[in-house]
Amino acid sequence: MQIITSRDNAKVKRLASLHKRENARREGLVFIEGERLCRDAFESGIKPFEVIVTEKNVSWAEEYAKEAEMTVLSEDCFKKIASTVNPQGIACILKQPVLEKEIPFRGDGNDIYAVLEDIQDPGNLGTIIRTADAFDFTAVIMSPSTCDPFNEKTLRASMGSVWHLPLVTASMDDAFAFFDKNNVDSLAMHLKGEDLNDADLKLPAAYLIGNEGRGLTSETSAKCTRLVKIPMPGKAESLNAAAASAITGYVLASKRK
Amino acid sequence: MQIITSRDNAKVKRLASLHKRENARREGLVFIEGERLCRDAFESGIKPFEVIVTEKNVSWAEEYAKEAEMTVLSEDCFKKIASTVNPQGIACILKQPVLEKEIPFRGDGNDIYAVLEDIQDPGNLGTIIRTADAFDFTAVIMSPSTCDPFNEKTLRASMGSVWHLPLVTASMDDAFAFFDKNNVDSLAMHLKGEDLNDADLKLPAAYLIGNEGRGLTSETSAKCTRLVKIPMPGKAESLNAAAASAITGYVLASKRK
Numbered sequence: 092m093q094i095i096t097s098r099d100n101a102k103v104k105r106l107a108s109l110h111k112r113e114n115a116r117r118e119g120l121v122f123i124e125g126e127r128l129c130r131d132a133f134e135s136g137i138k139p140f141e142v143i144v145t146e147k148n149v150s151w152a153e154e155y156a157k158e159a160e161m162t163v164l165s166e167d168c169f170k171k172i173a174s175t176v177n178p179q180g181i182a183c184i185l186k187q188p189v190l191e192k193e194i195p196f197r198g199d200g201n202d203i204y205a206v207l208e209d210i211q212d213p214g215n216l217g218t219i220i221r222t223a224d225a226f227d228f229t230a231v232i233m234s235p236s237t238c239d240p241f242n243e244k245t246l247r248a249s250m251g252s253v254w255h256l257p258l259v260t261a262s263m264d265d266a267f268a269f270f271d272k273n274n275v276d277s278l279a280m281h282l283k284g285e286d287l288n289d290a291d292l293k294l295p296a297a298y299l300i301g302n303e304g305r306g307l308t309s310e311t312s313a314k315c316t317r318l319v320k321i322p323m324p325g326k327a328e329s330l331n332a333a334a335a336s337a338i339t340g341y342v343l344a345s346k347r348k
Numbered sequence: 349m350q351i352i353t354s355r356d357n358a359k360v361k362r363l364a365s366l367h368k369r370e371n372a373r374r375e376g377l378v379f380i381e382g383e384r385l386c387r388d389a390f391e392s393g394i395k396p397f398e399v400i401v402t403e404k405n406v407s408w409a410e411e412y413a414k415e416a417e418m419t420v421l422s423e424d425c426f427k428k429i430a431s432t433v434n435p436q437g438i439a440c441i442l443k444q445p446v447l448e449k450e451i452p453f454r455g456d457g458n459d460i461y462a463v464l465e466d467i468q469d470p471g472n473l474g475t476i477i478r479t480a481d482a483f484d485f486t487a488v489i490m491s492p493s494t495c496d497p498f499n500e501k502t503l504r505a506s507m508g509s510v511w512h513l514p515l516v517t518a519s520m521d522d523a524f525a526f527f528d529k530n531n532v533d534s535l536a537m538h539l540k541g542e543d544l545n546d547a548d549l550k551l552p553a554a555y556l557i558g559n560e561g562r563g564l565t566s567e568t569s570a571k572c573t574r575l576v577k578i579p580m581p582g583k584a585e586s587l588n589a590a591a592a593s594a595i596t597g598y599v600l601a602s603k604r605k
Contacts, residue, residue, distance in 0.1 A: 325481045334478070
């Protein structure tokens with residue numbers, strides 16, 4: 092077994108470069124570091140084409156990613172490619188999944204969609220995807236300007252859920268065309284909406300959440316079936332986007348038959 | 349007006365040191381950077397004793413913090429004390445609020461409490477406090493090992509809500525003694541609980557959320573009136589702590605009369 096021990100090794104330099112998300116994305120790759128994140132992907136059926144481990148993790152790699160090419164680095168070299176001070180010594184590279192273009196439809200009367208217009212915080216995106224997975228949404232639909240779902244922070248916040256349900260990139264126009272065609276109610280999360288408690292909710296439904304700073308654009312809100320608001324009797328003017336998404340997702344999921 | 353222009357100035361060094369949370373905490377101070385975070389605090393009635401601004405923000409300081417001592421730094425010096433690459437040039441120092449020891453009780457039959465056992469992620473803590481504020485909880489009760497509510501990430505996630513409602517540090521024993529005395533239902537958020545949809549919920553109530561990695565301790569769960577679970581028909585095994593808190597808070601708030 093060959094162990095790379097030089098930080099100047101070309102392979103080490105390439106791996107360190109791929110750990111910068113923009114470099115990996117340019118090559119259509121995802122670099123994942125850490126045992127939990129790697130295992131989340133493998134157990135969801137994602138096959139890495141390369142695993143990078145320190146010597147003590149070789150048997151882990153042989154167990155979890157036997158078909159992948161294995162690169163073994165010294166502890167010191169691994170630190171160069173890692174983002175944490177005390178890395179676990181486990182990372183992998185996989186081909187970036189293609190985001191779906193077609194919005195899936197189950198048609199069983201229980202479809203729920205989260206639609207994200209330009210969400211910018213990777214932690215929020217990951218948490219929203221995790222909640223969508225927990226409530227068995229049909230898909231998460233993201234506007235083209237929504238942040239990258241394969242960003243390391245998103246992967247961490249999603250706890251593996253990015254691999255569990257369809258993530259679709261679609262323009263808001265395409266999303267509304269789909270909703271119209273399939274009779275999907277569209278709910279704009281909007282501070283001027285009617286109380287979520289009082290709204291006449293029915294499935295299939297999609298709820299739309301806007302950018303953290305400015306909310307939904309007025310064009311998008313205007314196209315929705317109704318505007319809804321989570322009642323907030325306290326002093327906070329708004330909820331975190333992922334918290335609002337969790338509440339609305341829960342309420343819609345409780346309408347399923 | 350004196351403008352400090354040397355990065356080696358003793359005052360600049362002290363401010364840079366206070367920006368490290370552990371140093372500020374040791375002195376019983378909170379260092380806040382950024383216009384929005386500073387203004388959130390001032391508008392909630394918190395009086396800073398020092399504002400630190402660049403020359404272009406002097407009039408801002410005079411408007412929002414007229415009673416505070418003002419220190420003016422050059423743009424370059426401000427960068428030394430800031431955590432962002434392009435800082436806005438606005439920061440302040442305030443006395444760290446004392447966390448309450450006594451749990452407040454309104455007694456109007458609508459009291460709701462979030463109880464956090466060792467939450468470790470500052471972003472989660474801030475988001476939970478923001479949601480608690482939005483739903484007008486009586487207080488957020490934190491175990492002594494819960495992370496620091498005046499951490500910069502917590503302040504950012506709370507969007508000013510840390511200044512809006514009572515934050516109490518209490519042992520779980522003290523919390524349960526209070527709940528018993530005041531007839532407050534205690535709900536353990538627990539993966540083995542009954543469905544939140546089916547649970548017989550009544551107010552006043554507290555819900556208890558455990559550490560992100562291991563959930564509630566079995567000692568704490570055992571003391572609760574009931575165990576409840578948010579139904580998750582999908583593949584995710586659990587929800588983010590702040591997402592679970594938002595859902596439970598919403599459901600309890602909707603029981604108010």
